[in-house]
Amino acid sequence: MDFMELFFISLGTGVVVYYGVRLLLFSRMLFPKLWFPLPKTFFTSMGEWAVVTGSSEGIGRAFAFALAQRGMNIVVMSRTKAKLDQVAKEIGEATGQRVKVIVTDFTKENIFSEIEEQLKDLNIGVLGELLFVPPYKIQFQKKMACCTITKVINCNVKTMAKCCLIIYICLYVYCIYRGKGMILNVSSGIASIPFPLYTLYAASKVFVERFSQGLQAEYKDKGIIIQSVAPFGVSTRLAGFQKTNMITFSPEDFVKYSLQYVSAGDKTNGSICHTVLGWLLQTIPLKILYAEPMMQGSQDYVKRKLIVGAKLTSTKSCVCGHF
Numbered sequence: 001m002d003f004m005e006l007f008f009i010s011l012g013t014g015v016v017v018y019y020g021v022r023l024l025l026f027s028r029m030l031f032p033k034l035w036f037p038l039p040k041t042f043f044t045s046m047g048e049w050a051v052v053t054g055s056s057e058g059i060g061r062a063f064a065f066a067l068a069q070r071g072m073n074i075v076v077m078s079r080t081k082a083k084l085d086q087v088a089k090e091i092g093e094a095t096g097q098r099v100k101v102i103v104t105d106f107t108k109e110n111i112f113s114e115i116e117e118q119l120k121d122l123n124i125g126v127l128g129e130l131l132f133v134p135p136y137k138i139q140f141q142k143k144m145a146c147c148t149i150t151k152v153i154n155c156n157v158k159t160m161a162k163c164c165l166i167i168y169i170c171l172y173v174y175c176i177y178r179g180k181g182m183i184l185n186v187s188s189g190i191a192s193i194p195f196p197l198y199t200l201y202a203a204s205k206v207f208v209e210r211f212s213q214g215l216q217a218e219y220k221d222k223g224i225i226i227q228s229v230a231p232f233g234v235s236t237r238l239a240g241f242q243k244t245n246m247i248t249f250s251p252e253d254f255v256k257y258s259l260q261y262v263s264a265g266d267k268t269n270g271s272i273c274h275t276v277l278g279w280l281l282q283t284i285p286l287k288i289l290y291a292e293p294m295m296q297g298s299q300d301y302v303k304r305k306l307i308v309g310a311k312l313t314s315t316k317s318c319v320c321g322h323f
Contacts, residue, residue, distance in 0.1 A: 029272050032260035044071040046180050047125020051075040051167060053106070053159075054130035056083035058236035059186060062251035063128045065091055066259060072126065073098040075119065079105040106159040107151040116166045127167040129160055130186040149200065156204035160185060161211060164226075168219075179223035182262065185212045189232035189274060192281050196295050205230070209267060216266040228267045229258050232274045240304070247273050 028035040043050075050067040054060035056078035064074050068091045076084050076091075081103045088099035102118055104111050164183060190198050191205035212228035219226065233248035235241055242248050249257070249271065258270030269275040288294065 026275075028264070029261075029275050032264065036261060036263045038260070038263065041071075043067060043126065043182075045125075046182050047072075048123040049073045049075060049100075050126035050128065051077065051119065051124055051163075052128040052130070053077045053163060055128075056080050056087055058130070058238070059231070059234055059251045059254060060128070060130035061087055062255040063130065063184075065094070065252070066255045067126060067128070068095040068097040068099070071097070073100075075100045075102060075122070075124075077102045077104060077115075079103065106155045108154070112162045112166065115163070119166060124167055125181055127163065127183045128186070129163055129184065152200050152204050156201070157207050160208055164211070164215065168215075168224075181222075181224040183212070183215070183224065183226045184262070185226075185228050187212075187228045187230040187267075189230050189269060189278055189281070191230060192278050193286065193289070196290060197299050213266040225262060226266065227262060227264075229270050230267065230274075230278070231258070231270045232277045247277065 039045075050064075050072040052060055052064040052067065052074060055064040055074075055076040060078070064076055064087065068074050074088075074091055074097060076087055076099060078084050081101070084101045084103060088101050091097060091099050100118075100122075102115060104115060164185070167183060185208050187208040188202065188205040190202045191209055193202075195202040209228040209230065212226050216226040231249075231254055233239065233242060234254045235244050235248055235250050239248075244250050244253070254270055258268065261268040261270065269278050
């Protein structure tokens with residue numbers, strides 16, 4: 001057997017092994033209950049309280065409900081007190097769990113000492129962070145650009161890192177006794193590639209992923225799960241309340257699926273459909289995504305969805321009085 005024949009046999013074997021391993025990993029995502037089983041007491045064994053930021057609506061609200069249904073007391077955090085009070089009332093009535101409300105605006109400066117003071121005496125086991133500033137195309141006007149950058153960085157980067165630090169200190173105290181804890185940071189599927197029109201938002205979510213993965217590597221031996229969750233389509237106000245289908249989930253369904261993967265690694269897309277979408281997105285040549293017709297179509301689509309979301313929010317406010 002000559003060198004070239006040996007080379008191609010080795011190369012072929014390597015390719016088969018590589019894709020075989022990827023197929024095996026994919027099959028694990030198909031059967032989370034088999035590969036990543038969670039005992040009924042999994043979440044309550046983490047601690048008494050779960051802190052959920054951005055929990056007045058959408059995915060954050062769904063996480064708060066889901067964790068309460070699993071036996072945890074909940075701290076809900078957002079900037080609108082009326083919405084938080086309503087969520088707290090609904091969670092309490094539906095689950096019987098205690099709910100603590102903390103009103104704060106994560107786009108602002110110097111808010112963390114007060115948050116830390118209100119959390120310091122709680123036996124916290126889980127932090128779920130959904131921090132979201134709507135995606136914008138960066139404007140050329142200096143004042144508008146600086147305002148947008150500050151809001152996105154404060155909310156999606158600074159607050160996420162600060163809250164992780166505050167909660168980690170709480171977790172560490174109790175981990176001495178129980179050796180468990182969990183932090184779930186919600187990223188976004190569009191962070192998979194450089195994404196035009198969502199440039200600043202997508203970049204901030206890349207920070208969420210890398211920060212979470214780095215922390216998991218550092219503190220895994222302490223018994224703390226730190227995971228980045230990167231969803232694609234979820235029907236929320238900021239997504240224009242798109243109709244749900246096999247790709248676009250309701251917040252409740254997405255949270256139900258994603259909680260099955262909390263022990264699946266330092267990053268997950270939260271569902272098998274969104275995992276496939278992530279793989280497909282990374283295979284599309286960037287020249288296609290960056291073509292002017294594609295970018296213009298994407299921009300028009302985003303504008304339409306934001307307008308629809310604003311109208312629906314206004315309508316629900318009139319009907320419900322608290323949305």
